[in-house]
Amino acid sequence: MPDKTYSIGELCAEFDVTPRALRFYEQKELLSPIRDGQRRIFTHADRARLILILRGKRFGFSLxxxxxxxxxxxxxxxxxTQITATIDAGHRHLDELRAKRAELDAAIVDLEEHIAQAQRIxxxxxxxxxxEAAE
Amino acid sequence: MPDKTYSIGELCAEFDVTPRALRFYEQKELLSPIRDGQRRIFTHADRARLILILRGKRFGFSLxxxxxxxxxxxxxxxxxTQITATIDAGHRHLDELRAKRAELDAAIVDLEEHIAQAQRIxxxxxxxxxxEAAE
DNA sequence: GATATGGCTGACGTTAACGTAAGCGTCAAG
DNA sequence: CTTGACGCTTACGTTAACGTCAGCCATATC
Structure with a gap:
């Protein structure tokens, strides 16, 4: 079933977010689920976008x-020209992510050293x- | 000069933050500069803590x-017991950072693939x- | 001695990212 | 047929992380 759809509740359960959050993302045009009357129907594409949203949030990006x-x-x-611009923007973001990874690596090394020192102490x-006990 | 100190303005210039932010961090007990009368004097230790604060922020941690x-x-x-607890907490945070790095790597690969596909298109x-032009 | 520079303390304002509550529709189960 | 379970909209409330403004030292400079 390549065209499975999701209710708001299903996505909330799967990714541990509230309905309010998903509606909020829609309002900010991060998601654009289709409608069945009033109800939101989320497609695979919406789900993929949600994964990216949550991932972005975990790395401190704003909505x-x-x-x-x-x-x-x-x-x-x-x-x-449109695609070229997209590719450029992609490279810029890639640089940003790589810089972030470098800093993350540094942070990990830092912490490892600190733990090692605490261990020695x-x-x-x-x-x-x-x-003292042997006295 | 191993005991150099910094004024609030110096640190602000160096790390591109506002005085308000540093005072806010002090209020939340993330920094504890000493005083010269009214004025804050930041030591090397304060500076080091500030670096950690800003690093943490870049990775989406709350204050x-x-x-x-x-x-x-x-x-x-x-x-x-105190030191042991600290080491434990350190390991837990280390795990968290490593997980974050793994996810970051995945995000980078994702984006690389997307760019490659856009390139093909x-x-x-x-x-x-x-x-078309050759017709 | 006026003024500019840098810092200080409240205290209220602002933005992002939702939380929460009120009131309503709908469809399936009892 | 009414009672849940699920979802909807509208709208005000909340928290984090500062921004901004007013009013006030202190010191150095013209």
């Missing part, structure tokens, strides 16, 4: 920034306690 | 979360235009 990024993910139609403390 | 992390970076005193468009 406005994410909106721009989303356009970058579906603007494969349009003319040559801990061991010397334990040794001191043992010596 | 409250960052506050906990900061404690993790200076709690090398205290008793054995672009080339086929260009080929089509060339064929």
């Amino acid at each position: 406005n920034e994410i909106k721009d990024l989303l356009d970058l993910y579906h603007a494969d139609d349009g003319g040559v 801990l061991e010397s403390r334990i040794a001191a306690s043992a010596a | 409250n979360e960052i506050k906990d992390l900061l404690d993790l970076y200076h709690a090398d005193d205290g008793g054995v 672009l080339e086929s468009r260009i080929a089509a235009s060339a064929a």
Whole structure:
């Protein structure tokens, strides 16, 4: 079933978000589910966009920034200049992500070193306690 | 000069933040500069903490979360149980950072693929235009 | 001694990203 | 047929993270 659709409740359960959040994303034009009367029907494409939205949020992007990024993910139609611009924007965002990864790596190394040092301090403390107990 | 200090203005200029932000961080106990009368004097330690704060922000952590992390970076005193707890918390945060890196890698691959596909589409468009012009 | 520079303390304003509550429709189950 | 479960809209409330403004030192400079 390649054309499965989702109710708002299904998506909420799957990704642990509230209906309010999804409606909010729609209002901000990050999602555009079709309608069955009043009810929202989310397609596969909507689901994919939601995944990107949540991923973006986890990396500290604002919804406005994410909106721009989303356009970058579906603007494969349009003319040559349009596509070229999309590719350029894609490269810029890619650079940003790579820079973020570099900084993340640095943060991880930092923390590892700090833990290692705390470990050493801990061991010397334990040794001191043992010596004291041996008196 | 290992004991250089900084005025609020200096730190603001260096890290492109406003005085208001630094005072806000102090109020939330993320920074604790000493005083010269009314004026704040930031030490090297404060500067280091600020770097961690800004780094945390770039990765989408809230100031409250960052506050906990900061404690993790200076709690090398205290008793054995205290240090052990700090090390545990450090490992938990480390896991979190590593998971974030994995997701970031995935996001980068995703985007690379998308750009590559857009590139292919672009080339086929260009080929089509060339064929049209050759009629 | 006026003024410019840099910093200070309240205190109210603002923006983003939802939360929450009120009131209503609808369809299936009891 | 009414009672849930699910969804809808409208609209006001809330929290985080500052922005902005008013009014007030202190010091250095003209």
